[in-house]
Amino acid sequence: MKVGYITSEYPHPNVKHAAGIATSIKNLAVALVKKGAKVTVFVYHQNENKIIDDEGVEIHLIKKEAYKLFTWYYYRKHIQNYVNKIVVKKEIDALEAPDWTGITAFMNFEVPLVIRFHGSDAYFCKLEKRKQKxxxxxxxxxxxxxxxxxxAPTTYAGIExxxxxxxxxxxxxxxxxGLQLENFENNEPKVYDRNTILYIGTIIRKKGVLExxxxxxxxxxxxxxxKLILIGNDASDIKTGEKSTYKLMEQTFSEAAKKRVRYLGKIPYSEVKEQIKKAHVCTFPSFAETLGMVTIESMAMRKPVVNTSIGWAQELIDDGINGYLVHPTEIDKYANQLVKLLNDETLCAQMGSAAREKVEELFDIRKNANINIDYYKSIIS
Structure with missing residues (x-):
């Protein structure tokens, strides 16, 4: 099996940007390579043209180009021509691209194209109840x-x-x-910083950070x-025009809360995992996701999670068994579930253990890689 992935992000020092989409693509790409597949990743909007080998995955950086007119069209055709050249050369069987921004609009490929619903702009606009261009x-x-x-990463994302x-x-x-579970081991789940609540993700309204x-x-x-620890890039706020959503959070925190919050900004991925290990409870009160990688990463590391109750999250967590599901607007109820966990070490241990079991059942990338391979084969046969 030979597969190509078209993306604007991938976790590598030479790539400009990497977030949730990047992590999910790399997890799958590396797992496919381990199963004998040949994987090529095409990363567009980069600073240079370059070919890199990383854990058996061949990464093609495609430099960002500008044109006098209709850059949105001609750059897409540039990507198309480059990808098709490599498809023929490498005898790639199928290509995959994300739905976000419709990057493959106006492109025609030599092999079948699969689109994975990482979350289109239209999808997020619907969840956030805002108008799309x-x-x-x-x-x-x-x-x-x-x-x-x-x-679709969840049935909910597919249906919507x-x-x-x-x-x-x-x-x-x-x-x-899926996750490479061997990279998310926590052999000392009872060792953590008491009373520490951890949030990981962009500081942006749609992630429920104001709530x-x-x-x-x-x-x-x-x-x-x-204590509350926040990790992630600060973003501007689309509703108020404020350049920093964290500033809006600061305006919302009580005087007592301001003294108990640490905002770490964006930190290296290895440090993020250490912060998960140290956390007592992890929380993700988001209004808009397709799945939420940080949720399953935290669950894999045996952390009790209080998560949003919206659609996709119901496929990750069984409420009251391996985590809690509460709508972000139910402020008191959400707070009560966090406090319940902070005050009960036995409950945390039970829930963290059940969370790990759930991840091993549904989100083991070795199992899910086989499902991907079978699906790719079904569309090229």
Whole structure:
């Protein structure tokens, strides 16, 4: 099996940007290589043209180009021509691309194209209840029309995307993202910093961070020893125009809360895992995800998680068994679940152990890689 992935992000020092999409692609790419597949990753919008070998994955950096007119069209054709050249040279069987921004709109490939629903702009606009630019919608719709099949990381993401774009549900296969579980071991789950609540993700409204500030205010009223650690890039706020969403959080925190919050910004991935190990409880009150990699990473490391109750999260967590699900707007209820965990070490241990079992069952990349291979084979046969 020879597979190519088209993406704007990938976890490598030479790549400009890497977030959740990048992590999920690398986890799968490396797992496929270990199973004997040949994997080529095409990373566009880069600073240079370069070919890199990383853990058996061949990475092609494609330099960002500008044109006098219609860069959005001509750069897509540039990517198309480069990818097709390598497809023929490497005898690649199938290509995969994300739905975000409809990058493959106006592209035609020599082999079947699969689009994975990492989250289109239209999908996130629907969840956030905001208007999407018509151009963005048309690019994404055109890209989807050109694909032979689709993969959704959760059934919820598949159903919602099908509704938005009028896709046939029988062309959508749910395949969860996966983790290399050996990289997420926690052999001392009872060793952690007491009363520490950890959030990982962009500091942005759609992730529920403004609600998290209110939630933490309530937590402190019940547990004055609680601490909140935030990790991730700060983003501008689309609703108010404020350049820093963290500033909006600061305005929401009580005076007591401000003294118990540490914002670490963006830190190396290895340090993120250490912060997960040190956390007492992890929390992700998001309004908009397709799955949420940090949730399953935290669960893999035996951490109790209080998560949003919206759609996709119900496929990750069984409420009350391997985590808690609460809508982010239910401030008091959300705070109460966090406090319950902070105050009960036995409950944390039980929930953390059950969380690991759930991840081993559904999100082991070795198992999920086989499902991907079988699906790719089904669309090229």
């Amino acid at each position: 018509f151009k963005n919608f048309m690019f994404e719709k055109l890209a989807l029309k050109k694909a032979k099949a689709f993969i 995307t099908a509704k938005i774009f009028g896709l046939r549900k029988n062309k959508i296969k749910t395949i969860h993202y 998290l500030a209110e939630i933490f205010n309530e937590v402190l009223k019940q547990n004055s020893n609680a």
